[in-house]
Amino acid sequence: MEVKPGYKQTEVGVIPEDWEVKRIGDFTDCTAGGTPSTKVPNYWGGDIRWMRSGELHLKEVDEVEGRITEEGLRNSSTKIVPENCILIGLAGQGKTRGTVAINRIPLCTNQSIAAIFPNKSFVPKYLFHNLNSRYKQFRELSSGEGGRGGLNLTLIKSMYVPLPPTLTEQTAIATALSDADALIQSLERLIAKKRDVKQGAMQELLTGKKRLPGFGEGKGYKQTEIGVIPEDWLVKTIAEIAPLQRGFDLPTTQLKEGSYPVVYSNVMSTLNCRIESR
């Protein structure tokens, strides 16, 4: 493959000529946590934050649910890691393994989380974005028999990372990516807000509580079988306005390959539950 002028081929692909490629273990250290014995009540419920690997999905960790005591900390292999560590899921047959997060507060972790310590030679947020974009690579690196693979500290320390030459450039990249994340989150919040507005409008417009301009001026309301509706609206059964036809469950023995999907009653039921639960 031809490499453009100003770039070079490295272990992590083509990168700018003035960037470096280093193994994580070459520029920082990492550690794994532990779980105090759950059989000892005195170890739990203190004021030290203790993070489970499931909480890696928070991505930016400002708070966790678990709490342990000083005694629990002393009598287990967990340890307090400072803020701005890069946290990586080590174990688990599910999505947790390879998930990357960054902590905004000092905390302890369980043994399924590796914490990469921050130092002055790199920008933690840059490393977070870099490793966060390599989830697939973490999964392949750790894939094991029966879907139950595992990462370990040696594998993490041996991972190559492309590093811009200055902390200023690392910060600029991290900031640009964080800004993009913030924009996406803000758009998601806006969409959720619009959904709520639409839900409210549906309630009002579909029941006639609110009429659109040009409709129903000067009209009152009346009581019907389905509640109070505008005076000029009608109440009809579905059968009166549309033909109804019932289907039936097709036994699996009669299923054949074809272009028409089959919807089962239990699937409808499941779908309905899902919609209601949201």
Place this chain on the structure above:
DNA sequence: GCGTGAAAGTGACCAGAGCA
């Protein structure tokens, strides 16, 4: 520190019972 067994939780899928 690491690998792995075991247990618990969750959700999808499916079959069958009871009823109209």
Place this chain on the structure above:
DNA sequence: TGCTCTGGTCACTTTCACGC
């Protein structure tokens, strides 16, 4: 004959704990 609901099974996921 078809509808609705319930419960069983299975796969997947997460967590904890223990031995090496």
